[in-house]
Amino acid sequence: MKKVLVLDFGGQYNLLVARRVRECGVYCEIKPFRIGMDEIRAFAPDAIVFTGGPATVFEPNAPQLDPAVFTLGVPILGICYGQQLMIHQLGGACRRSEVREYGKVALTHDGTSELFHGVEPTSVYWMSHGVEVERLSPGFRAVAATDSCAYAAIEDAQRRLYGVQFHPEVLHTVHGTQIIQNFLYRICGFAPEWSMASYASEAIEECRVKIGSGRVLLALSGGVDSAVAAALLYRAVGKQLTCIFVDHGLLRKNEGDEVESAMRTALGMEIIRVDASERFLTRLAGVTEPERKRKIIGEEFIRVFEAEAKKLGTVDFLAQGTIYPDVVESGLGGESAVIKSHHNVGGLPEHVDFKEIIEPLRRLFKDEVRALGVELGLPEKLVWRQPFPGPGLAIRVIGDITREKLDILRDADAIFREEVAKAGLERSVNQYFAALTNLRSVGVMGDERTYDYAVALRAVETQDFMTADWSRLPYELLDTVSRRIVGEVKHVNRVLYDITSKPPATVELE
Ligand code: XMP
Numbered sequence: 001m002k003k004v005l006v007l008d009f010g011g012q013y014n015l016l017v018a019r020r021v022r023e024c025g026v027y028c029e030i031k032p033f034r035i036g037m038d039e040i041r042a043f044a045p046d047a048i049v050f051t052g053g054p055a056t057v058f059e060p061n062a063p064q065l066d067p068a069v070f071t072l073g074v075p076i077l078g079i080c081y082g083q084q085l086m087i088h089q090l091g092g093a094c095r096r097s098e099v100r101e102y103g104k105v106a107l108t109h110d111g112t113s114e115l116f117h118g119v120e121p122t123s124v125y126w127m128s129h130g131v132e133v134e135r136l137s138p139g140f141r142a143v144a145a146t147d148s149c150a151y152a153a154i155e156d157a158q159r160r161l162y163g164v165q166f167h168p169e170v171l172h173t174v175h176g177t178q179i180i181q182n183f184l185y186r187i188c189g190f191a192p193e194w195s196m197a198s199y200a201s202e203a204i205e206e207c208r209v210k211i212g213s214g215r216v217l218l219a220l221s222g223g224v225d226s227a228v229a230a231a232l233l234y235r236a237v238g239k240q241l242t243c244i245f246v247d248h249g250l251l252r253k254n255e256g257d258e259v260e261s262a263m264r265t266a267l268g269m270e271i272i273r274v275d276a277s278e279r280f281l282t283r284l285a286g287v288t289e290p291e292r293k294r295k296i297i298g299e300e301f302i303r304v305f306e307a308e309a310k311k312l313g314t315v316d317f318l319a320q321g322t323i324y325p326d327v328v329e330s331g332l333g334g335e336s337a338v339i340k341s342h343h344n345v346g347g348l349p350e351h352v353d354f355k356e357i358i359e360p361l362r363r364l365f366k367d368e369v370r371a372l373g374v375e376l377g378l379p380e381k382l383v384w385r386q387p388f389p390g391p392g393l394a395i396r397v398i399g400d401i402t403r404e405k406l407d408i409l410r411d412a413d414a415i416f417r418e419e420v421a422k423a424g425l426e427r428s429v430n431q432y433f434a435a436l437t438n439l440r441s442v443g444v445m446g447d448e449r450t451y452d453y454a455v456a457l458r459a460v461e462t463q464d465f466m467t468a469d470w471s472r473l474p475y476e477l478l479d480t481v482s483r484r485i486v487g488e489v490k491h492v493n494r495v496l497y498d499i500t501s502k503p504p505a506t507v508e509l510e
Pocket of ligand 1: 294387388389390391431465466502505506507508509510
């Protein structure tokens with residue numbers, strides 16, 4: 001299988017670069033630019049992409065590469081900083097641009113480069129730079145320009161070195177995917193061969209070899225990642241895997257049962273399900289502060305898991321459903337060190353005896369994890385669930401949490417989800433749920449005065465969950481949901497729709 005190395009210079013779109021390469025059916029990994037030639041050679045890439053980055057190439061301490069990288073003989077595509085670095089290190093020069101290009105810019109290519117094969121002569125590209133190439137290195141020529149940037153794309157076709165000032169990985173670049181495909185298929189000569197079916201069998205084999213006759217322990221949270229990790233490990237080592245499903249009682253309606261039955265029926269796995277709802281509710285009683293709720297849930301999850309795991313004695317491996325963005329975003333995979341502010345779990349268990357951690361999904365993006373889940377036989381419905389936060393409904397009951405409030409919320413949320421599905425909007429709305437406000441207000445039902453809760457509905461459209469727009473759900477749908485919730489769920493007499501985007505609001509209400 002052909003492999004691309006994405007050398008990370010710290011730019012904000014770096015994960016996207018890797019994502020796009022894999023979408024083209026070519027396997028790639030991101031590594032920080034600092035790795036030396038030994039590691040690069042050990043990885044044995046068939047092509048390399050240099051990403052963008054925030055540094056200024058001609059300033060002291062700007063990231064540089066061992067020039068030997070250019071003599072490996074593999075095709076290289078430099079993006080933004082990557083292009084500038086290539087030119088800077090190969091005898092050309094860069095300078096600060098007179099006009100800082102940012103945003104959508106019209107670019108024209110001259111029709112002579114393989115990189116632009118099949119791409120219309122002038123179209124929109126995404127630019128974000130204040131430095132540009134001033135003088136090309138020997139062997140290079142310009143193949144595309146914008147009004148203010150003469151070297152918007154360059155190449156040394158003989159050595160298969162290519163550079164672009166724009167970001168082909170960003171969807172605003174209209175023909176970005178085509179350009180990446182041209183690089184991979186036409187210039188590197190790769191075929192789209194990275195698929196989940198082939199990955200699944202390789203990963204199963206890899207786990208089998210690593211685990212040998214050892215025992216593996218995994219905590220199921222009810223979420224997609226841990227379920228897929230379990231499915232993979234079960235295929236690899238069968239009963240050597242023990243799964244402990246810590247049910248914190250904060251899942252959506254029927255969700256715990258659905259996860260359990262998928263594991264048992266679809267995969268034939270045995271799991272230990274611990275109903276810890278009482279314990280979680282006791283610890284959460286009277287707690288109103290969102291971050292405190294998160295912390296308690298993270299800690300409690302680990303404690304329950306530890307208590308169960310202790311009964312099993314020493315295990316060889318502790319499996320985790322860590323996925324690629326977690327690895328990269330925590331600074332271990334690439335250069336970009338964005339630390340997630342909210343992660344599901346409260347760290348590693350301290351009191352479980354295990355020798356090694358195994359993370360079978362650590363090279364996969366979220367939708368690859370989903371595709372793998374389906375490949376391994378998990379039900380589509382389970383695998384394609386919308387994102388659900390680790391702390392569950394605890395951060396959707398505003399203020400203090402009680403069993404009664406959770407039940408009200410679960411019923412209201414189930415109605416909303418059912419109606420969104422009926423309207424065929426499940427995949428186009430990225431996240432949608434009900435939250436229970438702790439606002440109670442006066443209403444009238446029959447001839448009776450009521451004094452009950454207001455449920456808030458939230459639905460958003462987003463690509464990355466960093467920013468999100470509120471969904472313009474059809475009024476008819478909102479009307480049906482509102483009538484059903486008030487009619488069917490006791491103690492709710494008002495339904496509100498949240499029409500704030502993120503920022504300034506967040507997706508969750510807490
Ligand atoms: P916010 O509310 O930060 O949500 O705009 C962005 C995305 O993150 C999810 N989220 C969480 N996920 N633990 C999680 O695992 C959390 O504590 C948490 N808080 C928010 C949220 O559901 C949305 O998809």
